[in-house]
Amino acid sequence: MLMAHPAVLTDLVRQYETLHGLQAENGGPEAQQRLDDVSYTLCIATGTRDVDTALIAARHRLPGARTEDDSLLIPGT
Template identity: 80%
Template sequence: MLMAHPAVLADLVQQYETLYALHAENGGPEAQQRLDDIVYTLCTATGTRDIDAALIAARHQLPGARAEDDSVLAPDA
């Protein structure tokens, strides 16, 4: 499987988080389309099918990620 460069993943995660914080999903068609494009690209780059899994996978590929990172566990685990 091809792996996206960590700088690309970091940029995609940052763009997603910014658009999500600005509630782009409730914005105009251009904002919604940009958010959809980022979600699609993140999923493609990480080999996942949903944004939650894509964000986890991307974060694990970024520099400084720890092998024992428990971000994949449920909050109450």
């Protein structure tokens, strides 16, 4: 699988967080469409199918992520 560059992931996560905040406040159609686009791009860039998993995967690949971070483990496994 191709891996997105950390700078690209950083930018996508920042965009998502900003748009998510704007959408919660304003909920305009432009903000919602951009949020949908960024969410989709995050999923493609991380090889995942939903935005929550994409955010976890992106953050795990960013500089400074702890290698012992267990946030990707499924409870009880």
